[in-house]
Amino acid sequence: MTTPRHELNDGTSIPAIGFGTYPLRGDDGIAAMTSALEAGYRLLDSAVNYENEAEVGEALRRSGLPREEVMLATKIPGRDHAKDKAIASVENSLTTMAVDYLDLVLIHWPNPSVGLYRQAWEALVDVRERGLVRSIGVSNFTAAHLQDIIDATGVTPAVNQLELHPLFPQEQMRAVHERLGIRTESWSPLGKASAPYEEEPITRAAQAHDVTPAQVILRWQVQLGSVPLPKSATPERQRSNLDVFGFELSDAEVEAITALGRPDGRLFDGDPDTHEEM
Numbered sequence: 551m552t553t554p555r556h557e558l559n560d561g562t563s564i565p566a567i568g569f570g571t572y573p574l575r576g577d578d579g580i581a582a583m584t585s586a587l588e589a590g591y592r593l594l595d596s597a598v599n600y601e602n603e604a605e606v607g608e609a610l611r612r613s614g615l616p617r618e619e620v621m622l623a624t625k626i627p628g629r630d631h632a633k634d635k636a637i638a639s640v641e642n643s644l645t646t647m648a649v650d651y652l653d654l655v656l657i658h659w660p661n662p663s664v665g666l667y668r669q670a671w672e673a674l675v676d677v678r679e680r681g682l683v684r685s686i687g688v689s690n691f692t693a694a695h696l697q698d699i700i701d702a703t704g705v706t707p708a709v710n711q712l713e714l715h716p717l718f719p720q721e722q723m724r725a726v727h728e729r730l731g732i733r734t735e736s737w738s739p740l741g742k743a744s745a746p747y748e749e750e751p752i753t754r755a756a757q758a759h760d761v762t763p764a765q766v767i768l769r770w771q772v773q774l775g776s777v778p779l780p781k782s783a784t785p786e787r788q789r790s791n792l793d794v795f796g797f798e799l800s801d802a803e804v805e806a807i808t809a810l811g812r813p814d815g816r817l818f819d820g821d822p823d824t825h826e827e828m
């Protein structure tokens with residue numbers, strides 16, 4: 551099974567679905583990531599703050615897959631936004647994963663009260679020019695944060711990874727991304743503990759297409775054009791979560807799922823203007 555890909559605004563490409571690696575760690579984490587690669591995932595989403603970059607590198611090696619077949623992504627933590635620290639963070643990620651380039655590095659959260667995300671973005675532009683990183687992007691950036699770094703550097707992020715699931719479908723930010731040529735990635739794409747598996751638009755579509763509710767949600771993500779990053783430690787769920795390219799939701803089904811969205815649909819108080827992570 552080959553996953554379709556999207557072209558990014560820098561000429562590289564990204565699989566239409568990836569694998570979320572938080573909170574997979576240690577030997578169990580390596581086993582879960584290796585089984586995800588065996589299932590066919592070709593994008594592993596990590597972060598310095600997940601403390602599992604060594605496990606990601608080890609899973610890649612255990613899989614036996616060629617380096618260039620697997621997109622490795624990580625994120626710079628909030629405590630390292632000053633330019634020299636952000637560059638050092640990327641260099642450390644390379645050492646920890648034991649690889650000589652990264653496919654995608656994001657700024658994890660904008661942390662606006664710290665006010666240094668512009669420096670972190672300049673650092674990412676630098677490490678991309680040095681060939682350490684193929685693509686650069688951000689996570690949890692609002693329209694204002696995006697405009698700020700684009701105005702400062704002339705470089706538009708390739709992706710912005712956001713909380714996006716049926717209860718919080720991010721219609722405004724998806725429109726902003728469309729206008730700017732930024733690919734959306736979805737974190738907590740199923741909705742984690744609040745996954746709306748029992749909601750009528752989802753159960754109805756699951757019955758109609760003879761698939762699971764989780765597959766309906768991930769297919770909805772794909773049809774929105776966002777790259778979902780489902781996490782599962784369970785090989786069977788890993789396989790079924792990836793198996794969403796053999797059916798298509800109707801426009802009405804997509805709209806009914808999007809209509810589950812609520813202004814208070816976030817999983818926690820993760821508004822990037824106020825929620826900060828170091």
Ligand SMILES: NC(=O)c1ccc[n+]([C@@H]2O[C@H](COP(=O)([O-])OP(=O)(O)OC[C@H]3O[C@@H](n4cnc5c(N)ncnc54)[C@H](OP(=O)(O)O)[C@@H]3O)[C@@H](O)[C@H]2O)c1
Binds near residue numbers: 783
């Ligand atoms: N950028 C950010 O700020 C940010 C924030 C949060 C997350 N993330 C990224 O997004 C990834 C995914 O987010 P997430 O783990 O919060 O949420 P999620 O992928 O929506 O949900 C994961 C949960 O759903 C369960 N699950 C997975 N597949 C299932 C299925 N088919 N049926 C029933 N349950 C299923 C998993 O359990 P089992 O493992 O037991 O199967 C796990 O408990 C993370 O791993 C991380 O890479 C990024």
